[in-house]
Amino acid sequence: MPPLYRLDHIAQRYAGREVLQVPALQVAAGERLGLTGPNGSGKSTLLRILGFLEAPASGRLEFLGRPVSGAAWPLRRQAVLLDQSPYLLRRSVFGNVAYGLAVRGEGEQRRRVAEALELVGLEPDRFVGRSWRALSGGEARRVALAARLVLRPKALLLDEPTANLDAESAARILEALRLARERWGCAIITASHDDPWLEALIDRKIKLLHGHLVGNDT
Template identity: 55%
Template sequence: MTKPLISLFNVRQRYADRTVLSVDRLDIRPGSIVGLAGPNGSGKSTLLRLLAFLESPASGTMTFEGSPAAASPGPVHRQVTLLVQEPYLLRRSVFGNVAYGLKVRGREDPTKRVFSALESVGLNPERFARRQWFELSGGEAQRVALAARLVLRPRALLMDEPTASLDASSAALVRKAALAARDTFGTALVIASHDMAWLHAVSDHVLRIENGRIIDTETLKPNEE
């Protein structure tokens, strides 16, 4: 069995005096697809923020490739990224949004990678690269936000209800692009969604979360030894 990419051990997260998440053990393996199911407020978004190393737990340990990792800027944040339901775009062109992460990493000419990422989410670079953020529909903005993450070729892509507010066409393109990243780059996917048909179709495991606890794990595609 492959070594876990991200692991949580005895993790508890509290806001004020309330415990909102309790995870005894969770492993996310390279190239795996893990679905998160559960009602609103069950702890799915909190779990995703922890897996993205955007928050530190109140207690417990988080590791990346076996080494302790914390929610602070560092190498891990270059390899794990989170896509939320409501896209946040920088106040610049589509090209500028998608290229931003590459430029921060010192890539001088990101054009080829940016165009490829736009194509992967169904946006024609010749038509969209120069458009400004305010000229996009909701579905187009979400696909640009996804392209901005895919262009980095992350080790793990975490998605929080990524298609909930999209039309059927945009939702299908988001799903297709995420799966292509897994198939092409070996990106692990963790997907929180109410679309159970999608989760069951693509996931290796679906975790059912209620009241901040994983109450059930459904294995759909057994791990290979």
């Protein structure tokens, strides 16, 4: 079986300035990979490339053994990103979590929304009808994660998922990610400065510095 991702001399440039250079990297299906490094090291850029939200300036990117050309829209069904400030739609919790399923025309929305909310530690009976305005910061982050988990992607990408969260919400997110991998085999690629939290989640980590891959723990 081919790796989930294979990167070969991937580079990204903004306004002519190189911000990322990854000579080689492979991520296995179902792997839990941590990205470390200071702010501005290229972690978020790498996550956006892996989420097919932007195309690299040069190099070869493969997903499940097939080359990826550009920011490939169809592949966004299989790799989803939870960024540092996730956006919630101005609707109920159910409407937020079910949105991706509705866009894709998938059924069993109520059952799958309830399952996703339970994964992130939010009781469906209490939360499905709640407005996005009535959520705390930690609850909103967990709803945003549930909206990704409900899609059962092959790759779940997270950018500082515990930033500014209370300890309970951070623990709930950790457990949800563990369960998602256990149930659906999705790969989890996470950038975080929260070292103890990250170490409790990952199988392996890589380090970026000034856009360059400087550490690759196996």
